[in-house]
Amino acid sequence: MRGRVSLVAVALVVLPFAVALDAFGATSRTPVPASSNGNQQLLADPSRPFFYLADPAGSTVQFLDAATGKVNTTIPVGLGPNSIDLSRDRASLFIAVSGEDKIAVVDIAERSVTRNLTLNFTPLSVRDGRSDRLYVTGSDRVVRVLNGTTGQELANSSLFSYQTIAEVSPDGSLLLLTTTDVSALVIAAFDIQNDTPAFLRYSHPDLGGTFRQEAVDWTGGRIYLASGSPYGLEIVSIATLDRLGMLPMESYPTGVALAADGSTVYGLSANGNGAAVWAFDVATGVLQRLERLGRQADLVAVSGDRRGLIVGSPIERIAIEPSLGPWQPAPGIQCFSPSVLLAQLVRGLPDVGVDAATIRLDGSALSTDVYSFVSYDTFHLLRANLSVPLSEGPHTIDADVRWEGQSIHTAWTFGIDYGAGSPTCPSIGPGRPGPGEIVDVVPSAIEASLWSGSPSAEIESASMTLQGRDVPSTLTPDGRVQYAVLAPLPDGRYNVTARIAWRGGEASTSWNFTIDTDFSIPRIPLVEYVHPAGFRLPIPEGWTVQTDASIGTEKIDLLVIGPSYFGVQESLGVVTTADPTVRENDSFLAQVAQDTVQGLRTPYPDAQMSGAPRFRSVDGHAAVTFVVEYGTRSVIQEFAVVVSEVHQRGWILVLTAYTGQFPMLNTTFGQIIDGFVITLAPPSPPPPAPGPQPKPAGVDLGLYLQIGEVAAATTVLLAIILIRRSHAPGRRTSAIPLSTPIRFCPRCGTPVEPIGRWCPRCGEILRGPPPGTGPPS
Template sequence: MEGRTEAWLVLLILGPILLAGVPARGATVAPATLRQNGNQQFLVDTHLPLLFFANVYSDDLLFINTTSGETIADLHVGAAPMSLDLSADDSTLYAALSGDTKIAVIDIASRSVTRTIELGFAPWSVRHSRPDRLVVSGASDGLVHFINETTGATLATVRPYLSLAIVEAAPNGTAFLVIDVGTDPVKIQRFASINDTPTFEAIDDHDLGINFQMEAVNWEQGVIYLALGGPYGYGYGVEMASAVSLNRLGLLGTAPYPALTALSPDRQTVYLETFGAGTADTVWAFNTSTGARLGTVSLDSPIQFMGAAADGESLVVADPVRRVSLRPFLSAAYPAPDAVLGFSPAFIEAQLHRGTQLSGLSQVAIDLNGRSLNTRILTGDVLRADLDTAVTDGAQTVAVTLVAASGTISTQWNFTVDSTLPVPGVEFATFQHPSGFRIPVPTTWKRATNVNLNGSIFELELTGPSGNVVTTIFVDTDRDPTVREDPSYFQSAAQNISTIITSTDPGAQRFEGPTSRRISNHSALTMAFLGSDAVIFKIALVVDESEARYWLILLTVDAAMYDSVNPIFEHMLSGFQTFPTESSLTAGLTVPVLAILITGLTADAILIFWAIRKSNASSSARPVLPAPLDPTIAVEPCPNCKTPLGPEDSYCRHCGRPRSP
C-alpha cells in the first residue's frame, strides 16, 4: 500500500493545481481555472470520430462520438486519470492514473481496460514513444521516466528544469520534450530517445512567454505552438518555438488571453482560443506553413477543452461537449425568423460567419419572395439589402446565398407583415383634419393643429417621449401641380432630399430607403437619415396627382429611441388616409422643421422641403426665401444651443430643451 499512500499524498499537495478546474460531469467551468497539465485528459482521435475524455473526479473515461456528441461508453479506469495518449496504430489508449501509481491500458475496439502497468510512482503525464516504450513524468518524484511498457520498469530518468512537467514524444520515438508547467517563462528541454538512455539535446533560450496553459507540437514541421496566458514582451498570441533547437520562432498575434491550442488532423492549421479582456471568447485559425490568419470563430459560451475533429470540419470543445463548426455559414439577422411585423421592413439583413475556411468570396445575394435585391456587405460581415419597394401584408420568404471559391452557402427564413397588428402598449385614436387626411395618433402624445411655426402652418404636430431631443411628428399638406405618381418623380425627389440634407449636415447618413410604397392607395416614398448629432429624421412623402396635392409626414427622434418609436410611426403610415376637400388651404411650408432641427434657421435649410415639393418641377422658379423670422417679432435664442425661438415655441426644436421661463 506504500505506493498508493504516496500517490494520495501527492494529490493532497497538488490539490489546488489538480482539482481547481476539474468539473463534475456536465458542468461548465471558465478557462481561468485550467489545470497545469496541458489539458492532456482531453484527447480527440485524429482518424476516427471519437473523443476520449477522462474525468478525474469519477475516475472514469468517456468515449464520445464527435459527430453526434453522444457518450457511447463510460469506462471506470482507476484513480484520477490525468493524461491520455494513443499508441502509434491508434488501437490502444494509455491513461496516467495520478491518484495511483499505474498506467491503465485500454483497448479502444472493446472499450475495456486490458491491463495496468505498475510504475512505482504517481504519474502526471504520459506519451507513447517507440514500440514498447513510454515517456512518463512523475508527480511524486519530480522526474521524467523512460518506461518499458511491458514490465513497467524505469529504464532511465531525466530531470525537468525546475518544476512539475508534462511530456510530448515524437511519433517515430526518436525524441521527446519535457515542458515545465510551473515556471515563468515556460521552460522546454529536448531529449533524444533513439536508445534506452535518453540524451539531452537542447533547452530554450529563456525567451518564451509566461503563464503557460497548453501546447501542441507539429512534429512534421518541427514547430511547438504554445498557448500562454500572458506576454513576455511580445504581446498575445500563439507563440512558436522550434521542436528541434527550441529557438523562439515568433508569434501569431491574437487578442488576450490565450488559453487553448490544437492542431488540425492534417497539421495544416493551428487553432488558438482566447478569452476575456472585454472580448468574446474566440477561436483563431492560422496556416501552419505561411502563418496567415485564416479566420476566427466566436464562441457562444466559455470552453475549457478543445481539439480538432477528424473530419476537419469542426472543433470538439467542452465542457459540456459540443462541436463548433469551422465552416462559413449564414444566419438571419433582420427581420428575425418567424417574426410578425406591423409594417414593411426597410431592409433585410443576414449575418455572415466566415469561420476559418472561407476563401475567394465572389458573390452575395439576398432574395425576397424570389426577387433579387441589391446586396452589399457592411462592417461586421452584415449582408444588407435595402427594399426599394415596400412589401404588402402576408408571409415573406428570404433567401440568402454566398458564392466563394471555397463553396456556396445559403440560408432561408420567413417572416410576416401585418399592418393591422397593434403596437404593444400604445393606444391610438383617429385624428381627422379638414385639409383632407385622417391618421391614427397615440392617445398619450401631445397634439396641436394648424401650428404656426415661423410663419408657416403645419396641419398637425405630435409631441411624444423625450430623449436627447423631443420626439415629434409633423404633417404638412398643400397643393402642388408638379407632383406626379411615377418613379421618375420620386427618384428625383429622393436625390434632392439626400443632396440637400447632406449638404446641410455633412455628417448625416441615409440608413433607410428610399423605399417606394402605397399609402392611402397613393404613390409614396419613405427615407430615413441619421444626423451627426444622433438624431434620426424619417420622411414620408405621399402624393395624389389627380388632386395635385402632397402630404409630408416627418418624424424626428433620438437615435437611441428609434427602434421603439419607429413601429408607432409605421403604424400611423399604415392607417394614413386621404380624402378630397374643397377647403381653401393655408400657404405651404416655408421654414422647414427638418432643417431647423438639423441646423437652426438658415436660408439653405429652407430648400429641404422645397426639394420635396418641387423635386420633379425642374422648370419651376426658385422661391423667394423669406427672412427666417419676422423682424418685428422679438427673437429669443435657445439658452442651450442659441437657435432662435419663435414666440409660440415652448421648447427648442433643435436640441429639445425648454425655453427659459
C-alpha cells in the first residue's frame, strides 16, 4: 500500500533492541512470567462489579468481587494464563495461556471455558479487534491476526522486538505494540482496517526504561506508561506517539490504571518505603490523592463504578470515602472578617466526582465552587466568597458535598472580635535598623517586622513615615514593611512609624535609630578606673586590666587589653614619667610628638604621623594628641601626652588598634582623654623656676628628649613588637605574654622578641644576650 511499510521494515529499524535477546526465546509449553507481558493479567470489567485476575504461575482465572476484593469464582483455563481481554460484546474473556499455547475463551455468564483456540506458538498478549478478529503477540517475535471463532491464522508479520504487548482501539482500526523488556521503550502504531497490519509510525526512544504497565485512554488520545524510570507516569500521544509530559511520582513506578470514564488515572509506585497509590485528575494533571500502603505491590486496577480499587499482589481492596472538614476561618476567635469561607474536601480513593457542593453561613446558602489546592498531598477546597465584612460575634458554617446519591457534611463555628489588642490580631514591630541602634553606614532599607495574626489575616495596606513624612513602602512576600533608601541620609537621629491595616482593624509601631558614619558617637561602654599612682580615667568595660606590668626593664603603670582582630591585639597603656623639664606649652608638646615618631622609626622606618598634632587641655593641663601609622601594616596607634609643671610629670596614653576598628576606638579614646584626671598631690617643695622658653629657631632638643623617648619606647614595648611577631613568616600568631622579658639586638639595639631568631631591622642572627639584659652600649 502506498505510503506504508511492512512489519519487516519495522523489524529492521529497531533490530538493535532485540538482537541481545535471541538466546532467551521462550519455548512451547513454558509459561511466560507475568513481568514479561506488561502486567495484562489483571482486568477491570467496565460494566460489572468484577475484576478478572489470571495467575501466570498457576492455571486459573479468578473473578474478584469489586465491592470486597474477595474471590467470587475460580475457573481453570490451563497452565500459565498471562493476558486477559474482554470481548467486544462484553460477554466473553479471551485469555492467552502461554504454558499450553492456546487462547481460552471464557463465558462470563456461565463462568466456564466454552472453547480453546489451539496455537502453534506461545502467546504473550491477546486483544479482541474488529469483528471476529484477535490480535496475538507471540514469543517468536510475530504478531498474528486470528479468526476469533476458529483460531485460524489470517495474517502474520515479524515483530520488531522479542516481548511486546498489544492494545486495539475500540473501533478496531488501530493496533499499538509496546516493547516490554528493552532498555529504551518503543511503541509502534499499525493500521488494521484490513487483515494485514500496515505500519504507521513508531515512537522516539525517550519514553523511559524498564517498562512495567500501560493504560490507554482512547477517548482522550493518550497512553500512560509506568516504567522504572523516570519517576512518574509518562504521557504519550496516540496520534503522534510523541511524549506529552509526565505526572510526577516517587521511585519506582510499577503500575497504572485508568478509570472507566477516563476522569482519573492511578499510578502505583513501589520502593524501599513500600507502595503508594497516586490518583491524578486527567483533565488538569493535578494530584487528587496520595495513599501509602505500608507494603509492596505491583498491580493496580479500578472498578467500572469507580468505587473499588485493588492492588496486588496479594490482592487488597482499597476504598476510602471522601472526607470534609473545616479549613478557613478556623474554629475559634479571630479579629478580622474573612473574605472567603473554605471547607477542606479530601477526595476518596478511588476518586469520585462531585455532583454538588454548598457552604452555608449562619443558615444562608452561598454560591460555592470546588477547586484544587495543590501541594505535595493535594486536596480540594469548597469556596464561598464574602463581599462585605461580618458583624462582631459568633458565626456558624455548614458545608456539604453530594455525589451519586451520597453526601458528607461538616459544621463549625468561629467568632470575630474587633477589639484592639486581641492576641489573635496582626501586629507590627520595629525591624532594622533596630530601636535605638546606632549604625555607621546608611542602611539600604528601613524595615518593620510583621506578624499576620493567628489565623493569618490578609494585610490590605502597609505604610511608613520617616521624620513624619510619608515614604514609599512595600509589603514583602516574607512579611516585612520595607522602605528602600534610594538617596543617602545624612548623619542624625531618625524617627520611624510603620502602619498596617486589615479587614476590620489596624496596628502601628514607632521607633528611632541613629546614623553616625563618622563615629562621633561613642560605641564602647566605659567604666571608671582609679590608679594608685595618682590618676583616674574611664576604660573600656570588659577589657582585661593589668597594673604595674613589666616588659623587659620597662614598667607600665596600667595596661588594659581588649579583643584581637586579625592578629592585632588592641590595648590601652598608661605610663607615668617624672620629668622636671616638662613645659605646658605647644612648642614643648610638639617636640614630644616629633621625638616619639622619630623613636619609632628606629625599629620601623615606615612609622609616620597621620595629620598634625592636636593641642588641647586635659584636667586643666596642657596635652597633645597624635596618630601614628605603620605603612601597610594593619595597626594604628593614637597617643595622648599630658604634662603638668606643678607635678613635674608627664602621662603618656597609648591606644593600639586594628585599622578597621580605629574609627570607633578613636571616638572612645577621645572619651578616655576627656575623663582623664590627675589625682596625685603636687610635691610639697615649690617647683623649680621655669627654664628658658624655646627659641623660635634652633631649639635645644635636650629639654624634650626624655619624655619623647619614653613615649617611643613604651609604644614599641606595648604593641609593635607583639604585632610584628604575629605577622612574621612561619611564626605562631598568638601574642607574647605581656609580662615576658624583652631583649635587644646586639648589633643595632632594636627591641626584639624573646623567641625571635633575627633582628627585624638589620637582620642580625640572634643568639644572645639573654632575655632581660639591656641594649648594647
